Amino acid sequence: MRKRPLLFKNLTVKISKIETYSLLIPDFDSDACSSAQDNFVIKIFADNGLYGIGETDTNPWGVKAIIDSPGTHAMGRGFADILIGKDPRNVEGLWNEMNEKTMMTSRRGLGVCAIGAIDMALWDLCGKIYQQPVWKLLGGSKKEFITPYASLLPDGHTLKEYSDSLIKKTMKAKELGFKAAKLEICIKGPYSHNNLQIEDDKEFANMVKLCRKAVGNKMVLMADVAYAWPDWKTALSALNMVENEDLFFIETPLPIEDLKGSSKLAQHSKTRIATGEMLQTRFECFETIEKGGVDVIQPDVGRVGGLTEAKRVCDYAEDNGILVVPHCWKSAIGIAASAHLSATTNMCPYIEFLPTELAESQLRKDLVSKELDVIDGQIPLPQQPGLGIEINDDKLKEYGA
Numbered sequence: 001m002r003k004r005p006l007l008f009k010n011l012t013v014k015i016s017k018i019e020t021y022s023l024l025i026p027d028f029d030s031d032a033c034s035s036a037q038d039n040f041v042i043k044i045f046a047d048n049g050l051y052g053i054g055e056t057d058t059n060p061w062g063v064k065a066i067i068d069s070p071g072t073h074a075m076g077r078g079f080a081d082i083l084i085g086k087d088p089r090n091v092e093g094l095w096n097e098m099n100e101k102t103m104m105t106s107r108r109g110l111g112v113c114a115i116g117a118i119d120m121a122l123w124d125l126c127g128k129i130y131q132q133p134v135w136k137l138l139g140g141s142k143k144e145f146i147t148p149y150a151s152l153l154p155d156g157h158t159l160k161e162y163s164d165s166l167i168k169k170t171m172k173a174k175e176l177g178f179k180a181a182k183l184e185i186c187i188k189g190p191y192s193h194n195n196l197q198i199e200d201d202k203e204f205a206n207m208v209k210l211c212r213k214a215v216g217n218k219m220v221l222m223a224d225v226a227y228a229w230p231d232w233k234t235a236l237s238a239l240n241m242v243e244n245e246d247l248f249f250i251e252t253p254l255p256i257e258d259l260k261g262s263s264k265l266a267q268h269s270k271t272r273i274a275t276g277e278m279l280q281t282r283f284e285c286f287e288t289i290e291k292g293g294v295d296v297i298q299p300d301v302g303r304v305g306g307l308t309e310a311k312r313v314c315d316y317a318e319d320n321g322i323l324v325v326p327h328c329w330k331s332a333i334g335i336a337a338s339a340h341l342s343a344t345t346n347m348c349p350y351i352e353f354l355p356t357e358l359a360e361s362q363l364r365k366d367l368v369s370k371e372l373d374v375i376d377g378q379i380p381l382p383q384q385p386g387l388g389i390e391i392n393d394d395k396l397k398e399y400g401a
Contacts, residue, residue: 013129015083017045020067022060024401025363033186033193033226034153036354036361039330040064040113041396044121046088052125053391055333056117056302060401062110063117077101079114089129091122095308112280112305119306120337120387127386134387135343138311142346146339146379148353149180149222151329153360157194162187163207169358170211170221176357179377180220180248180350183211189228201234205241212245220350222274224251232261232268239271248350249274249296249325263293272296277327281305282312289322300327301337310337314345324348331364332371336387339372339379351379366395 021041028037040060045051056063071078082101086094098106098115105111127134135141150173156162166183173181185207187198198204208223215221223242229235235253249272254261256278266273274296279285281304285297297317301310310326317324324347326338335353342348353374356365370390372379382388 011089011129013087013089014047015044015086015088016047018067018080018083019043019045020064021396022064022401023363023367023396023399024060025361025399031195033191034361035329036331036359036364038401039363039367040117041333041367041391042067042117042121043391044083044088044118044125046125046129048129050125050128052088052121052123052128052386053333053389054117054119054121054124054302054306054337055330056113056120057300057328057330057334058110058113058303063114066105066110066114067118071102074101076104079118083118088122088125091119091126092308094122095119095306108280113303116302116304116306116309119308120302120333123307123337123340124386131385133382133384134307134337134340135382138307138340138344141343141381143343144381146342146381147179147350147377148335148339148374148379149182149220149350150176150178150358151182151184151352151354152358153184154193155360157196159187159196159198159203162193162196163210166207167210167214171214172358173355174215174219176355177374177377178219178353178355180222181215182251182352183208183221183223184226185223186226186228189226191226192228201238201241204228204238208242208245208247217246220248221246222248222251225253227252227255229253230255232258232265235265236268239269243270247271251275251298252277259288259292262288263291266293266295272323274298274325276300277303279304282309282316285313286316289317289320294322296323296325298325298327300334301341302330302334303327307337307341310341311344314341314347318345318347322347325350326352328352329354332368332389333387333391336372336382336389339382340387343381363395363399367392367399
């Protein structure tokens with residue numbers, strides 16, 4: 001991580017308590033492809049009464065169990081054992097300690113997500129202790145505002161319903177003032193929405209063209225197909241059908257492990273290739289950049305290992321001329337973390353943003369009582385301490401599961 005300023009070194013403060021919450025909306029749909037239906041939230045308290053908030057995008061009960069579990073030996077310490085009594089301002093040091101002392105549970109998977117949520121909460125807490133926004137603690141800002149793109153998940157159980165819903169939401173995003181939007185066109189493959197399996201890629205191309213026609217050429221559009229295509233040649237054939245529609249990127253076109261295919265696709269496609277939402281730790285991101293030939297890396301702050309690790313990914317991407325567009329499909333907590341991360345690098349043109357006006361999940365709408373403002377399609381550089389958001393404690397109880 002780049003060098004950042006140290007402030008108020010003579011203060012004495014210790015972590016005193018950790019609270020974890022697994023959340024679920026009551027009317028969740030197990031056939032849906034939206035993880036915004038549930039959430040994991042953590043509060044980390046300091047002995048001065050302040051607390052920080054974090055979240056991560058994974059199974060909330062699994063990560064809660066890992067964080068709440070005690071440790072039994074040197075390679076499997078409990079998170080509370082590591083954190084309680086420590087100085088929360090030593091975020092990078094605590095990240096390294098958690099990574100080392102929970103080796104048997106946290107090399108990958110839920111354990112990394114646990115570290116991600118904890119790290120996010122620690123940065124929020126640090127900002128509140130220092131009365132500084134997180135971006136300033138991460139090294140300072142390189143921009144005056146952050147540009148979110150509206151992430152659009154259509155409704156519908158038929159191709160026509162799905163297409164009509166996507167067009168309608170794209171137009172609504174433009175009406176709301178967003179300057180960019182991502183089209184979730186997940187109609188085939190292992191993670192298709194609502195069990196759709198539309199094999200003809202002409203339908204993918206048709207949706208892109210209809211959405212482009214609906215909003216015109218000035219709005220930035222990108223598309224997510226959720227690992228739909230089995231190989232790079234199939235993906236290239238589909239992308240060639242939309243090469244005149246000016247997509248900013250295509251997200252997760254291939255299986256995540258197919259780095260060789262990703263590299264081939266990036267070499268031949270006129271559309272930028274983006275991936276990274278499922279990657280954990282900087283090392284998986286580095287490997288994907290080096291071997292996968294991607295144009296855009298998409299770390300999810302809570303899933304990659306927190307802001308500490310995400311900033312390391314940003315620094316590496318900047319050194320290698322790769323764009324960073326953080327993934328975020330949870331609440332305003334993660335959106336705020338992405339915004340502060342984005343502020344620290346010139347290589348992050350957009351962050352993912354699920355608008356409350358277009359979200360199906362009531363949890364996305366209710367969980368945070370105060371979130372970052374979007375004004376004329378942009379998020380002004382946050383000035384509030386920490387992440388700049390406030391949790392709705394009543395909703396933590398209401399959606400507790």
